[in-house]
Amino acid sequence: MDHFEQIRADGIEAYLDEHQNKELLRFITCGSVDDGKSTLIGRLLYDAKLIYEDQLEALEADSARVGTQGDKLDLALLVDGLAAEREQGITIDVAYRYFSTKARKFIVADTPGHEQYTRNMVTGASTAEAAIILLDARKGILTQTRRHTYICTLLGIRHLVLAVNKMDLVDYAEDVFLETEAAYKELAESLGASGVTCIPVSALDGENVTTQSAKMPWYKGKTLMRELETIPVDDLDPHKPFRMPVQWVNRPNSDFRGFSGFIAGGQVTVGDEITVAPAGTRSTVKSVFGAEGEVQSARAGQSVTVCLNDEIDASRGDILSNSVDPPKTADQFRTTIVWMHEDPMLPGRSYLMKIGTKTLSISVAEPKHKVNVNTFEELPAPTLELNDIGVCNVNLDQPIAFDPYVDNRQTGGFVIIDRVTNDTVGAGMLDFALWRSDNVKWQDLDVDKNARAAAKHQKPCVVWFTGLSGSGKSTIANVLETKLHAVGKHTYLLDGDNVRHGLNRDLGFTDADRVENIRRIAEVSKLMTDAGLIVMVSFISPFRSERRMAKEAMGEGEFIEVFVDTPLEVTESRDVKGLYAKARAGEIKNFTGIDSPYEAPVKPDVHVETVKCSIEDAADQIMAELRSRGRLE
Amino acid sequence: MSLTHLERLEAESIRIIREVAAECENPVMLYSIGKDSGVMLHLAMKAFAPGKIPFPLLHVDTTWKFREMTQFRDKLAADFGLDLIVHTNEEGVAQGVGPFSHGSAIHTDIMKTQGLKQALNKYQYDAAFGGARRDEEKSRAKERVFSFRSAQHRWDPKRQRPELWSTFNTRTNKGESLRVFPLSDWTELDVWQYIHLQNIPVVPLYLAKVRPVVERDGVLIMVDDDRLPLADGETPMMKSVRFRTLGCYPLTGAVESEASTLTQVIEEMLLTSGSEREGRVIDHDAAASMEKKKQEGYF
Numbered sequence: 001m002d003h004f005e006q007i008r009a010d011g012i013e014a015y016l017d018e019h020q021n022k023e024l025l026r027f028i029t030c031g032s033v034d035d036g037k038s039t040l041i042g043r044l045l046y047d048a049k050l051i052y053e054d055q056l057e058a059l060e061a062d063s064a065r066v067g068t069q070g071d072k073l074d075l076a077l078l079v080d081g082l083a084a085e086r087e088q089g090i091t092i093d094v095a096y097r098y099f100s101t102k103a104r105k106f107i108v109a110d111t112p113g114h115e116q117y118t119r120n121m122v123t124g125a126s127t128a129e130a131a132i133i134l135l136d137a138r139k140g141i142l143t144q145t146r147r148h149t150y151i152c153t154l155l156g157i158r159h160l161v162l163a164v165n166k167m168d169l170v171d172y173a174e175d176v177f178l179e180t181e182a183a184y185k186e187l188a189e190s191l192g193a194s195g196v197t198c199i200p201v202s203a204l205d206g207e208n209v210t211t212q213s214a215k216m217p218w219y220k221g222k223t224l225m226r227e228l229e230t231i232p233v234d235d236l237d238p239h240k241p242f243r244m245p246v247q248w249v250n251r252p253n254s255d256f257r258g259f260s261g262f263i264a265g266g267q268v269t270v271g272d273e274i275t276v277a278p279a280g281t282r283s284t285v286k287s288v289f290g291a292e293g294e295v296q297s298a299r300a301g302q303s304v305t306v307c308l309n310d311e312i313d314a315s316r317g318d319i320l321s322n323s324v325d326p327p328k329t330a331d332q333f334r335t336t337i338v339w340m341h342e343d344p345m346l347p348g349r350s351y352l353m354k355i356g357t358k359t360l361s362i363s364v365a366e367p368k369h370k371v372n373v374n375t376f377e378e379l380p381a382p383t384l385e386l387n388d389i390g391v392c393n394v395n396l397d398q399p400i401a402f403d404p405y406v407d408n409r410q411t412g413g414f415v416i417i418d419r420v421t422n423d424t425v426g427a428g429m430l431d432f433a434l435w436r437s438d439n440v441k442w443q444d445l446d447v448d449k450n451a452r453a454a455a456k457h458q459k460p461c462v463v464w465f466t467g468l469s470g471s472g473k474s475t476i477a478n479v480l481e482t483k484l485h486a487v488g489k490h491t492y493l494l495d496g497d498n499v500r501h502g503l504n505r506d507l508g509f510t511d512a513d514r515v516e517n518i519r520r521i522a523e524v525s526k527l528m529t530d531a532g533l534i535v536m537v538s539f540i541s542p543f544r545s546e547r548r549m550a551k552e553a554m555g556e557g558e559f560i561e562v563f564v565d566t567p568l569e570v571t572e573s574r575d576v577k578g579l580y581a582k583a584r585a586g587e588i589k590n591f592t593g594i595d596s597p598y599e600a601p602v603k604p605d606v607h608v609e610t611v612k613c614s615i616e617d618a619a620d621q622i623m624a625e626l627r628s629r630g631r632l633e
Numbered sequence: 634m635s636l637t638h639l640e641r642l643e644a645e646s647i648r649i650i651r652e653v654a655a656e657c658e659n660p661v662m663l664y665s666i667g668k669d670s671g672v673m674l675h676l677a678m679k680a681f682a683p684g685k686i687p688f689p690l691l692h693v694d695t696t697w698k699f700r701e702m703t704q705f706r707d708k709l710a711a712d713f714g715l716d717l718i719v720h721t722n723e724e725g726v727a728q729g730v731g732p733f734s735h736g737s738a739i740h741t742d743i744m745k746t747q748g749l750k751q752a753l754n755k756y757q758y759d760a761a762f763g764g765a766r767r768d769e770e771k772s773r774a775k776e777r778v779f780s781f782r783s784a785q786h787r788w789d790p791k792r793q794r795p796e797l798w799s800t801f802n803t804r805t806n807k808g809e810s811l812r813v814f815p816l817s818d819w820t821e822l823d824v825w826q827y828i829h830l831q832n833i834p835v836v837p838l839y840l841a842k843v844r845p846v847v848e849r850d851g852v853l854i855m856v857d858d859d860r861l862p863l864a865d866g867e868t869p870m871m872k873s874v875r876f877r878t879l880g881c882y883p884l885t886g887a888v889e890s891e892a893s894t895l896t897q898v899i900e901e902m903l904l905t906s907g908s909e910r911e912g913r914v915i916d917h918d919a920a921a922s923m924e925k926k927k928q929e930g931y932f
Contacts, residue, residue, distance in 0.1 A: 012900040024638035095774040098820045105638035126797040247651045252684030262648040301636050303647035413798045422804040424794040
């Protein structure tokens with residue numbers, strides 16, 4: 001019964017009552033235009049009677065003009081924005097569409113199915129509770145079916161519906177369907193998917209879409225629409241452990257202090273004992289406020305504000321959880337990462353990670369392997385490129401509370417953000433914690449950094465010289481060291497060229513190697529400041545991200561960035577080591593300033609313009625900065 | 634008992650609103666006085682109860698809004714103690730820009746789009762909530778919840794960020810900003826049902842009443858004040874009409890209707906009629922695709 005009949009029969013009030021108690025299901029459709037995906041979505045929208053008259057008129061006109069279905073309505077035209085977008089060069093993306101029946105409202109994530117749009121499918125799958133995977137009955141299981149199924153299971157979709165489409169083109173033959181069904185169930189099982197349903201349909205003629213097909217009397221299962229109306233919504237299972245990442249601390253006055261957030265798992269009831277993770281402090285729930293005001297309990301999928309009985313410390317990024325089964329805490333993980341940006345991942349670079357409501361620093365190690373999404377083969381890979389999916393260990397700058405992604409998508413899924421451009425460059429799923437950080441405990445020593453520094457009567461720090469090759473970094477650093485030595489300071493000069501002869505001799509000049517080069521030097525200089533030394537680092541260090549990483553590794557005020565600013569024309573004309581000539585001749589690849597970028601500091605602590613001052617002046621300029629920071633006392 | 638679709642939509646929207654308040658430095662909520670804005674505002678009040686909404690509301694007043702809209706806006710702001718900023722493009726006013734003298738496209742660009750940019754620049758907002766929904770139009774189906782804009786307020790298709798789970802990347806560099814659409818996943822029916830269930834006040838123009846209208850190019854335009862030029866001998870007709878969307882009165886078509894209560898409006902919407910944007914004169918302007926408008930900074 002559609003809107004018209006129902007409203008006329010029962011009246012609008014009865015209709016509204018019924019429709020306000022609908023459930024919501026998000027699903028993704030996977031397949032290509034050739035499989036009839038657009039036609040199927042168009043059919044669902046059309047059969048749900050959610051097409052307005054003016055849209056219908058437009059559809060009739062378009063069907064007559066450009067339709068591919070003869071006299072019939074071309075339902076694909078209702079949703080086909082993508083072909084036009086491709087022509088216009090607009091990003092091909094995830095399109096969301098909406099329809100509803102008496103039982104449920106549906107949010108459909110419609111993504112292109114080709115391999116070059118893997119990131120789009122991953123995005124669409126991340127919020128989906130179910131997936132419709134489409135295939136052409138004549139062709140059976142194809143490479144793309146394997147890829148779509150893999151991505152859906154990877155992103156944690158538990159309910160897969162295989163729509164075996166175009167049954168009209170195989171004469172509605174039962175054996176074709178059964179064969180496909182058996183093969184698909186085997187495939188799904190090998191990927192760990194359990195809830196699989198296969199339905200024979202013809203989207204074009206509407207067979208088994210919303211009405212049971214008379215042409216396939218041998219099929220006794222549900223229609224596609226009925227299946228969508230009855231799939232359980234697992235993410236909101238109230239029996240899972242309670243999790244609520246704190247989004248906002250609500251403190252309108254001194255009498256009220258509530259923790260606001262979206263319940264990512266389980267439920268919470270007044271009186272429950274809860275644990276604030278990762279700190280581990282405990283309290284009990286005093287009151288819960290939902291969208292309609294104060295309530296006794298609330299459950300996954302609701303946005304609430306929780307007040308506790310004790311004045312304990314909790315803030316944005318923490319997770320309120322039940323004390324019986326709190327989330328684990330770790331800072332190193334095995335993860336599966338999907339790379340989403342044109343610039344490849346740089347192992348070792350410091351990116352930002354946003355997980356739940358917490359944002360922190362992450363660095364990703366070289367992938368263990370990447371996965372061929374069509375064959376599921378594990379391939380060695382030095383990095384991840386756009387659309388690559390790989391297994392990588394990651395390192396965080398602080399421990400976080402987490403659940404493995406398979407247990408909770410909200411507390412186990414994260415995005416990776418570039419620190420400079422702020423673009424979202426990747427997404428990841430926490431598989432499990434590596435316990436290395438627990439096994440290799442930092443050894444507390446009785447003689448500490450302060451004691452060592454005091455013995456030398458100095459305040460250790462790092463003077464970091466960055467600039468083009470031949471800009472004068474080492475020359476100035478050398479003069480600076482002489483001056484420091486003259487006033488009795490204990491120093492060490494780490495020079496890029498020298499270090500590459502030893503510690504870093506295994507590294508080349510690719511972006512990835514440059515990142516690792518700087519990471520090691522930052523670690524070494526940190527150890528040296530720990531030993532009480534004033535360290536000078538003279539490295540091209542072309543990337544802002546890595547300089548920032550080095551800075552963040554040091555204590556407050558212990559990192560002085562010196563930008564040795566010599567224009568490229570000048571360094572190239574000097575060409576002390578003859579390297580520019582070789583780079584121009586193509587004999588050296590990835591040379592900074594020639595075919596590899598140099599990202600100049602935006603706000604260096606000392607800006608040395610070598611064309612305007614002498615080496616001596618430059619060194620004095622740095623001495624003055626050290627003095628003003630109290631580093632020479 | 635599982636959550637209903639409206640409860641889930643409500644919770645997701647509240648989550649989006651809170652996330653912006655927590656992560657952005659200087660957010661603002663664009664309040665258009667329409668039904669969608671009304672729902673968005675209602676959700677914002679819920680998100681921070683018992684506290685107040687921690688950001689201001691901004692209305693870009695083109696000076697051509699229906700009078701009832703302005704009255705409704707001012708009363709609402711007073712009743713709820715809202716921090717409401719009203720901005721008008723005074724340069725446009727000084728130049729006498731209006732829909733009749735300059736046409737709908739120029740009027741909308743100067744008074745609405747440029748007016749909005751002025752306000753965003755003046756107050757240096759880094760995030761602005763809007764009430765747009767994806768179901769409004771085919772081209773909006775792929776709009777992000779968090780839409781990224783350059784320092785020139787331009788929408789660059791290549792820089793839009795993938796949105797996974799509900800883990801939104803809200804980071805911007807100086808000058809860049811976000812448009813945030815908390816009602817992205819709501820449909821027109823969801824909005825009306827929610828208004829009905831929650832008794833959210835709406836501008837009376839949404840309900841049918843006998844009003845003076847003239848017919849222009851097949852569209853019924855309400856004679857809201859004496860700025861509407863009448864042709865020789867033309868007299869406004871009195872018709873029972875209502876509006877499906879609200880904006881500048883000369884650019885907003887009325888539909889003939891007897892639906893004078895909310896439930897009747899919902900009934901009418903379900904039983905007959907075209908899609909909601911049909912009544913917007915602006916959409917009919919040739920070569921003015923939403924895609925292009927968006928790139929230029931139209932909300």
